[in-house]
Amino acid sequence: MTNQTHSITPDQSERNLLKAERVTLILETLATLYPNPPIPLDHRDTYTLLIAVLLSAQCTDERVNQVTPALWQLADNPYSMSQQSVEDIQAIIRPCGLSPQKSKAILKLSQILVERYDGEVPDTLDALEELPGVGHKTASVVMSQGYGVPAFPVDTHIHRLAQRWGLTNGKNVAQTEKDLKRLFPKERWNDLHLQIIYYGREHCSARGCDGRVCFICRTCYPKRKHPKKTIKP
Template sequence: MTKKQRAELVQRELEKLYPQVPIPLDHTDPYTLMVAVALSAQTTDKKVNQVTPELFRVAGTPEKMAQLEVEEIRELIKEIGLSNTKARNLKRMAELLLERHNGVVPQTYEELEALPGVGHKTASVVMSQGFGFPAFPVDTHIHRLMTQWKLTSGKNVVETEKDAKAIWPESVWNKLHLQIIFYGREYSPARGKGEKDFITKMLFEK
């Protein structure tokens, strides 16, 4: 099976499994999405979704977030890993949004990635899920599965993202990256033995 055939099979099977894919992180607008994604680093989406309702009730806008002290933000997100660093980032992110962008989340990678706590993956999620621009955010699930499916030889998520964008048409990026994440969690978890990972079996069965 060629790489192109493998990619087509993956897309076809994922579309059957997940014809509709919800965005895993609860949010109401691009700002709350960006905050949720920034919080999700090294933390599960489930844990983030448990913490953000109260955080967004208190500070669901850059204006309100900027008014809080770092310690107040940390108290609201203390159950999340790296809460000290993330609290500082959220306060400074809010301040810079107000200083540079009138409190509006910008719609370019360059401006997004200039904000504290916003790396390329977070910016990609905001661009795709917040604004609808074609993007292919690559997390560890996607990197692991694409390597497993021999669709990338990338050493890191940056190289894997480049390969993903070359393999699949732009029109499916925003949906497909979520489909792969859901598949990884449900059928091929990193700590599992992959018994349920039927796509890998289909790709490489003799």
């Protein structure tokens, strides 16, 4: 990476940065690289976003985007989806993995949206988490990317980078989420969640960086001599 804007002085470049300095570096670097991060999952509205995020569990966004056009042809709203069979839904989403569970969840949550919410996706975290197949991370993504409510969804990739950057102790994704929310300004959460995902894919992937390779890792920890071992959630 070149032409990056950051606030590292010559003195800082010779030592591992303090946590506050790392936070500043991360915010400035990611804002420069990804000033307007797009939502990686193709969707038409909050309902299709919800379904796409549900499908993305243990599946790549790219694969989800390949599958959802056919699913939207079958049904792109809860009223239509609630009338489909589990078998027809599963036949389309099979490439995403976990298709038996996901197809049942899609049908059931669509029926619940029709019966309880007049076909609308609820706009509270608690209500979303009560839907079949919707965990805390999925609900947080819908709140942040669908409704613009500040949230910080943490997946395994963000969990890994947060450990490499010394922002969390890495015990689990719930603790990582709390730590990141405490460190970063609330108004940056929604963009930052996406920015970290894009940075992880392009510069600090599981195999492409071991905590000593990418710009942020090198700058935060110039004295790191050994690969950073991360704790899986």
